[in-house]
Amino acid sequence: MISKIQLGLILPWFWIQIYSYEILLDHNKNDGTWMVRNENGTYKVAATVPGGIYTDLSVAGILTQDIYYRFNDIEYRWVSKENWTYSRTFEVSEDFLEKQQIFLVFYGIDTIASVYLNDQHIGDCENMFVRYSYNVKSIIHTGTNNIKVKILSPINEAKKRFEKQATNYIVPACVPDEYHGECHVNFLRKMQASFAWDWGPAFPSVGIWKSVVLEAFDIAVLREVMLQTVESNNKWSLYLNVFVETGNQTSNISGNFSASLTTYTNLVTVTKYETLSPYAPGFFNTILLLEIPKSQIQLWWPNGYGDQKLYPLEVVFSNEHNSKSTKTLKVGFRSIQLVQEPVAIGTGLTFYFKVNNVPIFAKGSNWIPSHVLPEKSAEPKRIEYLLESARIANMNMLRVWGGGLYESDLFYQLADEKGLLIWQDFMFACSMYPTDDNFLQSVSTEVTQQVRRLQHHPSIAIWAGNNENEAALRDNWYGTSNDFNRYKQDYITLYVDTIRNITLAQDNVRPFAVSSPSNGIESEEEGYVANNPSSTFYGDIHYYNYISNGWDPDTFKVTRFSSEYGYQSMPSFLSLTEVSIPSDLRLYSEFTRNRQHHPYGYPEIIAEIDYNLQYSHNLNDTEQYPIFIYFSQINQAMSYKTETEFYRRSRNLLTSDGQGLTMGALYWQLNDIWQAPSWASIEFNGKWKILHYFAKDFFAPILVSPYKRADGVLRVDLISDILTDMQCVLNIFVYKWNSLNPIYNISSNHTLNNASVTNAFNHDMKEFLQIAGCGANETTSKCFLYFTLTSLDGEEISPHNFLFPQPLKKLMNFTAPDITVASVSLAPNSQNVFEIELKTDKIALFVWLEAYNIPGHFSSNGFLMVKPNISITFVTKYNVDINKLHEAITIFSLGDYYKE
Numbered sequence: 001m002i003s004k005i006q007l008g009l010i011l012p013w014f015w016i017q018i019y020s021y022e023i024l025l026d027h028n029k030n031d032g033t034w035m036v037r038n039e040n041g042t043y044k045v046a047a048t049v050p051g052g053i054y055t056d057l058s059v060a061g062i063l064t065q066d067i068y069y070r071f072n073d074i075e076y077r078w079v080s081k082e083n084w085t086y087s088r089t090f091e092v093s094e095d096f097l098e099k100q101q102i103f104l105v106f107y108g109i110d111t112i113a114s115v116y117l118n119d120q121h122i123g124d125c126e127n128m129f130v131r132y133s134y135n136v137k138s139i140i141h142t143g144t145n146n147i148k149v150k151i152l153s154p155i156n157e158a159k160k161r162f163e164k165q166a167t168n169y170i171v172p173a174c175v176p177d178e179y180h181g182e183c184h185v186n187f188l189r190k191m192q193a194s195f196a197w198d199w200g201p202a203f204p205s206v207g208i209w210k211s212v213v214l215e216a217f218d219i220a221v222l223r224e225v226m227l228q229t230v231e232s233n234n235k236w237s238l239y240l241n242v243f244v245e246t247g248n249q250t251s252n253i254s255g256n257f258s259a260s261l262t263t264y265t266n267l268v269t270v271t272k273y274e275t276l277s278p279y280a281p282g283f284f285n286t287i288l289l290l291e292i293p294k295s296q297i298q299l300w301w302p303n304g305y306g307d308q309k310l311y312p313l314e315v316v317f318s319n320e321h322n323s324k325s326t327k328t329l330k331v332g333f334r335s336i337q338l339v340q341e342p343v344a345i346g347t348g349l350t351f352y353f354k355v356n357n358v359p360i361f362a363k364g365s366n367w368i369p370s371h372v373l374p375e376k377s378a379e380p381k382r383i384e385y386l387l388e389s390a391r392i393a394n395m396n397m398l399r400v401w402g403g404g405l406y407e408s409d410l411f412y413q414l415a416d417e418k419g420l421l422i423w424q425d426f427m428f429a430c431s432m433y434p435t436d437d438n439f440l441q442s443v444s445t446e447v448t449q450q451v452r453r454l455q456h457h458p459s460i461a462i463w464a465g466n467n468e469n470e471a472a473l474r475d476n477w478y479g480t481s482n483d484f485n486r487y488k489q490d491y492i493t494l495y496v497d498t499i500r501n502i503t504l505a506q507d508n509v510r511p512f513a514v515s516s517p518s519n520g521i522e523s524e525e526e527g528y529v530a531n532n533p534s535s536t537f538y539g540d541i542h543y544y545n546y547i548s549n550g551w552d553p554d555t556f557k558v559t560r561f562s563s564e565y566g567y568q569s570m571p572s573f574l575s576l577t578e579v580s581i582p583s584d585l586r587l588y589s590e591f592t593r594n595r596q597h598h599p600y601g602y603p604e605i606i607a608e609i610d611y612n613l614q615y616s617h618n619l620n621d622t623e624q625y626p627i628f629i630y631f632s633q634i635n636q637a638m639s640y641k642t643e644t645e646f647y648r649r650s651r652n653l654l655t656s657d658g659q660g661l662t663m664g665a666l667y668w669q670l671n672d673i674w675q676a677p678s679w680a681s682i683e684f685n686g687k688w689k690i691l692h693y694f695a696k697d698f699f700a701p702i703l704v705s706p707y708k709r710a711d712g713v714l715r716v717d718l719i720s721d722i723l724t725d726m727q728c729v730l731n732i733f734v735y736k737w738n739s740l741n742p743i744y745n746i747s748s749n750h751t752l753n754n755a756s757v758t759n760a761f762n763h764d765m766k767e768f769l770q771i772a773g774c775g776a777n778e779t780t781s782k783c784f785l786y787f788t789l790t791s792l793d794g795e796e797i798s799p800h801n802f803l804f805p806q807p808l809k810k811l812m813n814f815t816a817p818d819i820t821v822a823s824v825s826l827a828p829n830s831q832n833v834f835e836i837e838l839k840t841d842k843i844a845l846f847v848w849l850e851a852y853n854i855p856g857h858f859s860s861n862g863f864l865m866v867k868p869n870i871s872i873t874f875v876t877k878y879n880v881d882i883n884k885l886h887e888a889i890t891i892f893s894l895g896d897y898y899k900e
C-alpha cells in the first residue's frame with residue numbers, strides 16, 4: 001500500500017487525477033501552508049505550490065500590477081536577484097511512518113536550490129527539468145515536520161557559473177540589448193527563454209513549479225512505463241518496459257507485474273510474478289508483453305489522415321505484503337519513420353515522415369511556452385485552447401522548441417487526442433553549452449527522465465538534440481571559430497555522446513535529429529557539424545528573409561522540410577490596450593520600442609508592407625495605430641500564405657540537381673508569450689491573428705494554389721493530401737476592382753491525384769488578362785483573379801483562393817466598399833455557434849471582423865468578398881446574447897484605408 005501526502009496547495013481534482021491508490025492526508029488536516037521569504041526577511045508571504053515567486057508576490061500584493069503591464073519586465077527584475085526560501089510544516093501519522101520506504105519527491109524546482117527536512121540538509125537541485133527524490137525515512141518523525149527549499153537568484157547563479165568557467169569557455173556574451181534580458185542562461189538547466197528572447201520578456205522566475213509528494217510504501221513504487229507497438233500479420237505485440245523504484249537497496253524485490261489493455265470488445269491482460277535485481281541501487285525494470293488480435297485495434301492517425309484511437313492501459317505492481325502501485329496511460333497503435341533515402345535525380349536525401357507507412361506532409365507550427373512563468377504555462381484551459389486552435393487550422397505537427405519547457409503531461413495527452421505529431425526538441429537553443437562532468441551528469445538525468453515520461457505518447461514523432469546550435473557553430477554566430485575544433489568536440493560530447501546515446505538506448509523506435517536545422521544523416525556523416533547545416537538537399541531548414549517581397553514565391557527556397565519560417569506582425573490594439581496607457585499606443589513611443597526585441601523589427605515590418613500595400617498614415621498617431629496593426633497582419637498572413645503554398649506545391653517537384661520533394665512546413669510560431677510584435681498566429685490573449693485564419697486555408701487537405709513566377713506564366717496547381725484520386729472542376733474568375741460581377745471565367749475538369757500536386761493550368765499572365773478584358777498594359781492593376789475548386793457535382797472541396805497580378809498599391813479604381821452585418825442568429829441546435837450574414841456593395845479585400853472583447857473565433861476572417869452576401873459563423877465558449885454580439889462586431893477592409 002502506498003500513502004501519499006500532497007504538499008502543494010492543490011485543489012482536490014489534482015489528487016483524483018494522479019493517484020489511484022493511496023491514503024490522502026489533506027493538507028488542511030495536516031495544518032500547513034507554504035510560505036516564501038527573501039534572504040533578509042523583508043518579504044515574507046504565503047506561497048502556492050506548484051507555483052512561482054512572481055505569482056506569489058502578485059497574490060500577496062507586493063507586485064501590484066499585471067507582470068506584463070508596460071515596463072514591468074524591467075521594473076520587476078529585482079525579484080529574480082533575490083534568494084527565496086520556500087517552507088512549510090506538515091504532520092505525519094504513525095501509520096504512515098510504519099512504511100519501510102518514505103520518499104520526498106519534488107517533480108520540479110526552478111532551479112538552483114538546497115532542500116532541508118527538519119533543518120537537515122537532504123540535497124541540492126540544479127535542473128528544473130529533473131524530478132528529485134529523497135529517501136527521508138530516517139529524518140521524518142511523528143508530529144510536526146518542516147521542509148525548507150532555499151532557491152538562489154538565477155541571475156547571480158548563472159553569472160557565477162559563467163565566471164567559474166570563463167577562462168576555458170567563452171560562450172555567447174549575452175542576449176542582444178533589444179531583449180532587455182539577462183546573460184548566461186546557458187549555464188543553467190532552466191527554461192532558456194526565461195532570460196528573454198526576441199519574442200518574449202525576461203522573468204527569471206524561481207519556485208517549486210511542480211508538485212511535491214511524500215510517498216510511503218513497503219516494497220516499491222511504479223514510476224514509469226515505456227512502450228513499443230510491433231505489428232505482425234494477425235496481431236499487435238505491445239512491449240511494456242516498466243520501471244519501479246525503491247529505497248537505496250541492492251537486494252532484489254519480488255512481486256506481481258500486471259498490465260491490462262481495454263479494447264472495444266475485450267480486456268487483454270498479462271500478469272507475471274517476478275524477482276528482480278536492481279540495474280542501479282534502488283532501480284528496477286521488467287518487460288511485459290501483451291498480444292492483441294489485430295481485429296481489436298484501430299490505428300492512431302495524425303489529424304487529417306484518420307481517427308486518433310487510444311486504448312486505456314493499466315499497469316500494476318503488487319506484492320503480497322499489500323504493496324500496490326499503479327500507472328494508467330493511453331496507447332495509440334501506429335508506426336513512424338523518418339525517411340532519408342537518395343533522391344531519384346541529382347544530389348541529396350529525402351526527409352519526410354511516414355506514419356503507418358503513409359508519407360505525411362507535415363503541416364503546422366512551432367510551440368513556445370504559453371506563459372513566461374512556468375507554473376502558468378501549464379494552465380489546462382490555455383493549453384487545450386491553443387492545441388484545439390492548431391487542430392482547427394488543419395495542422396498535424398507542432399515543434400516543441402528547445403528554448404522552452406518539456407510540456408505538461410496534459411499537453412502531450414491532448415496532442416495524442418487531437419492528432420498533432422510532436423517534434424520534440426531537448427531544451428537547448430541558440431547557444432553553446434558547458435560540458436563539464438557536473439553539467440553532463442545533470443543533462444543525463446534530465447534526458448533519461450523526460451524520455452521515460454513522454455515516450456509512450458503516440459504524438460511524439462521525433463526527438464531532436466537542440467535548436468540551431470549546429471548552424472551557430474558552423475556559421476560562427478557566437479565567435480567560436482577561433483577554436484572551432486574544441487567547440488565541435490564539446491558539441492559532440494553533449495548532443496551525440498550524451499543526449500543521443502541516452503535517448504536511443506531507451507527509445508529505439510523513434511528517429512533522432514541532433515539539431516534543427518540539420519542535414520539529418522548527412523550531418524552525421526559529415527561529423528555532426530555539416531559544412532552547410534541549412535543545405536536544401538538534406539534535412540530541414542529554417543528560412544527567414546525580411547529583405548525580399550514576401551508575397552512573391554520566388555523569394556523562397558526549394559527545400560526538403562521547412563521547420564521554421566516567418567514574418568512579424570503586431571498584436572491587436574485590444575491586447576496592447578490591456579498592458580499600456582493610451583499615449584503608449586503609437587509607433588514612436590518608449591513602450592512600443594520596449595516591446596520589440598527583434599533588432600530592426602519595425603523597419604522590416606514597414607518595408608515588407610511597402611512592397612505591396614500603400615501605407616500613408618501617421619505611425620505616431622494613436623488613432624491611426626490600429627491601421628498599422630491591421631496592415632502588419634495582412635502582410636504577415638499573405639507572406640506565410642505565399643511561402644506555405646510554395647512549400648506545398650514543391651511536394652512532387654524534383655529539379656535536375658535534386659532539389660524538391662518538400663514534405664514539411666512548420667511556421668514560426670503558433671502562440672505568443674506576451675503582448676508584443678512577434679511571428680505568432682495566435683495572440684497571448686488567445687485571439688487569432690489574420691494569419692491563423694489564413695493557416696486554416698493554406699493547410700487545407702485540398703487546395704487550389706495559383707501563382708505567377710518570374711517567367712510571367714500564370715500557373716494553377718491542385719494540391720491534395722488525401723489518399724484517393726478524385727475528379728474535380730477548377731473555376732477561374734477574373735474581376736475588375738469596381739464590380740461584383742466577374743468579367744471572365746473559365747472552367748476545366750481535372751483528376752486530382754492523391755497525395756500529390758497536379759498542375760491544372762498554365763497561361764502567360766499578360767495574354768490571359770488581355771483575353772479576359774483587362775487591357776494590354778500589364779503594369780496597371782485593373783483586375784484580379786479568383787479561384788474555386790469543386791467536385792463534379794458542384795460541392796466545394798478547397799478554400800477559395802485569389803491572385804493579384806500586380807502589387808495592391810498599384811490597383812486602380814478601387815473604392816471603399818460598404819460592408820454591413822445583415823443578421824446574426826443562433827445556428828440550429830446550438831448554444832454558442834452564431835450565423836452571421838454579411839453584405840457588401842463592392843469587392844472587399846481582407847475583410848476583418850472583430851467581436852471586440854467576446855472571446856471566440858469566426859469560421860473565416862480576413863477574406864476577400866466577391867459576392868454581395870456571405871454567411872460565416874462565430875464560435876464562442878460563452879453564453880452570449882445575440883444582440884450584444886451583433887453590436888460588438890466591427891468590420892473593416894483594405895478599402896477603408898486605401899488612398900489612390
Ligand SMILES: *[C@@H]1O[C@H](CO)[C@@H](O)[C@H](O)[C@H]1NC(C)=O
Nearest residue numbers: 038039040041042043081082
Ligand atoms: C534586505 O534586502 C534587500 C534586497 O537585497 C535590500 O534592498 C534591503 O535593504 C535589505 N533590508 C535589510 C533590512 O537589510
Ligand SMILES: *[C@@H]1O[C@H](CO)[C@@H](O)[C@H](O)[C@H]1NC(C)=O
Nearest residue numbers: 039040081082083152153156
Ligand atoms: C544569495 O545567496 C548567495 C549564496 O549564498 C549569496 O552570495 C548572495 O549574497 C545572496 N543574495 C542576496 C540578495 O541575499
Ligand SMILES: *[C@@H]1O[C@H](CO)[C@@H](O)[C@H](O)[C@H]1NC(C)=O
Nearest residue numbers: 133134135136247248249281
Ligand atoms: C545510497 O547508498 C550509497 C552507497 O551505499 C550511499 O553512498 C548513498 O549516500 C546512499 N543514498 C541515499 C539517498 O541514501
Ligand SMILES: *[C@@H]1O[C@H](CO)[C@@H](O)[C@H](O)[C@H]1NC(C)=O
Nearest residue numbers: 493496497498500501502504
Ligand atoms: C554512444 O553510442 C555509440 C553507439 O552505440 C557507442 O559507440 C559510443 O561509445 C557511445 N558513447 C558514449 C559516450 O557512451
Ligand SMILES: *[C@@H]1O[C@H](CO)[C@@H](O)[C@H](O)[C@H]1NC(C)=O
Nearest residue numbers: 583586587588589619620621
Ligand atoms: C511622436 O509623438 C510624440 C507625442 O506626440 C512626440 O513627442 C514625438 O516627438 C513624436 N515622434 C516622432 C518621431 O514623430
Ligand SMILES: *[C@@H]1O[C@H](CO)[C@@H](O)[C@H](O)[C@H]1NC(C)=O
Nearest residue numbers: 728729746747748749750792
Ligand atoms: C466536366 O465533367 C462533367 C461530368 O463529366 C461534364 O458534365 C462537364 O461538361 C465537364 N466540364 C468541362 C469544363 O469539361
Ligand SMILES: *[C@@H]1O[C@H](CO)[C@@H](O)[C@H](O)[C@H]1NC(C)=O
Nearest residue numbers: 776777778779780781810812
Ligand atoms: C501602362 O500604365 C502605366 C501606368 O498608368 C503607364 O505609366 C505606362 O506608360 C503604360 N504602358 C503602356 C505600354 O501603355
Ligand SMILES: *[C@@H]1O[C@H](CO)[C@@H](O)[C@H](O)[C@H]1NC(C)=O
Nearest residue numbers: 736738780781782812813814
Ligand atoms: C476609372 O474610373 C473612371 C470613372 O468611372 C473611368 O473613366 C476610368 O476609365 C477608370 N479607369 C480604369 C483604369 O478602369
